[in-house]
Amino acid sequence: MSVVIDITRLRPEKVFVVPSPLTELGLALHARSEPGHHPALQGWATALSSRLDPGLADRLCEADFLWRTTFSDVFAPFAAVPGHAILPGATLAEELDLLDQLSDEQFVHAALEFSCQSSYEAGGPGALDDEGVRRRALELAAARGGGREQFARRLLADPPAVRDWFRRLVRDCEEAFFADMWASIQPELAADARHRTELLRRKGLAEVLASVSHAVSVDEEARQITVDKLVEGHATVDDGGLVLVPTSLGRPHLMVLHRRGWRPAITYPVRGPGQQAPSVEQLTRRLEALAHPVRIRLCRHLARAPYTTSELADAHGMTAPEFSRHLGVLKKAGLISTRRRGRYAQHQLDLSAVARLGSDFIEGLLR
Template sequence: MGVHIDITGLRPERTAVVLSSLAELGMALHALSEPAHHPGLQAWVTGVTARLDPHLADRMCEADFLWRTTFSDLFLPCAGVPGRTTLPGATLAEELDLLDKLSDEQFVDAALEFTCALPYDVPGGGPLVDEGLRRRALELAAARGPSQVLFTERLLADPPRIRDWLRQFLRDCDEAFFAETWSRLRQQLTADARLKTDLLRHKGLGEALAAVSPAVTLDAAAARITVDKLGDGRSVTGDGGLLLIPTSLGWPHLMVLHRHNWQPVLHYPVGSPEPAAPPSVDQLSLRMTALSHPVRMRMCRNLARGAFTTSELAQVHGMTAPEISRHLGVLKKAGLITTRRRGRYVLHQLDVTVVARLGSDFLESILR
């Protein structure tokens, strides 16, 4: 499980840590559409929403499927430019110009990523050339309401028209609220990009990725980056590059652009409140599975209140010592209990701190 990026042959100079105002605008729109994903941004969301022009707010709803789930790859058009070495523009206007360098097929595929469930990291025709995918896109749009049907119909009929609509909408968002936000965030993101760049130059890619997130690891021998996510995906840098793009508004989302034939991008949060070493998806699954058994749930009730020996638990629960030992083994393997020796007795106790974190760990993992 996870997203893997094959970096065989990747030259050091082809890895860049850069800022993207367009990607951050995408995260801003996402946070405004799904504020529950970003409780730390509640004050910012409330402030922007309160002064948002009603007409712009209505337009924001017309295509919110581009950013409500997370945000569309359209907010990183540099990755789709042929050659796979293009960097984000220095300004939002320059990044919006990169949208024009995407083909109509690329634009439509990315715009319908969450609506049509197109094959993401494998080659294949999109709805502009595949009539079956076209029908499927319209069917799925219909399930989400008339506004999305209308948008999807317009997108499939006239991609340049929607491209122009999106550009103007994003410019209006910039004028209404984002330019002020970006001027405040840019300093923090610039400092982080400088730090990661120094790590790249002086300590290598592995150190830089470790600083990006504990969920990102490098297997230098296999020439592969693995991002621990609740999903599967693959990408290759090939003769292109690799981009690391920091976001201030994006926590807890650690996103990987791994679209087929696009430049891989790690879009990672900075200044996040995540623990130094969050559990992996596999560890989290192990813990939740361990707690799902009714016997182990009842045992945890005792272990949360004090330390017990195996024989004491066997007596309390009316089970044999070997049966209790097996359940304790599952809990211990999941890292949910601690043990200590007192004379000839071994005492077991629930690690309440770990259990208390499960809710936030689960939420972080599914939103990562």
């Protein structure tokens, strides 16, 4: 599974690396609502929650589904402004002005993304125009609870009022905590953007995306970008180009905006992990390798000491060729190492790789 971006029409000068204060605010709200996604930010999230005005905290609870699962595309209005190659604004005020340029249909569709839609890329009529779509959206909102049905009804009944409510919420967040936060992190994001832009100029798109994340690759011949994620999606770059948005809060998320009719954008964490997580394919291979009872017992031996294939086959009452097949599966999954001692090959479990499986699995889910 992966998200594929068609870059057939992408020109080199149409790749932009630009920080977005509204995107960063969306991620800040997400990290506060889901500290389990961001263990390194739990202290910050707890401190923020403790000092928030109760009134603002209650208002944030009204629509926290806009950023709890991940953050809604309403935090990336630059990607939706029609007819222009618009970049993220330098300030929240500029980005809220971009938000005002979205049609009610665009705003509603993006705001209902995690509440009332079963498909991110669904086309066709929207909830404002089609009674059947509207009814289904409200059913999904009611089933998902957490005040979503009430918010969805407000949104569908009066989109301008909810847009105004959202604008005031953003401005109050800026006054309460985000202005100071943005002042401290913006220099790092700007420096990262300059670095990637220079790398793009000197080395090209493939080198830049490889530096952003090992989960992003470019096929120059097929003219497409592939983002390794546990989700399927497709987007096409038009004359507006491609936007890369650095964030100091995103890890482990690597977010790809591929909404139909919107400009593709990749939001990436500026601080990459020290140990690269395996690809979705590698992770699946490792989990499947450990799902067999014989290989589980084999791992018990290999966790204690190195063994040859013959030793292991004798210990488990199997032939050497049979055991070699099980060893091959574990080796292909990257879970065992082999070293030669004279004419003997000894195998041992890679304990560090096995120990990382839990965190790798979580990162794969959240990427």
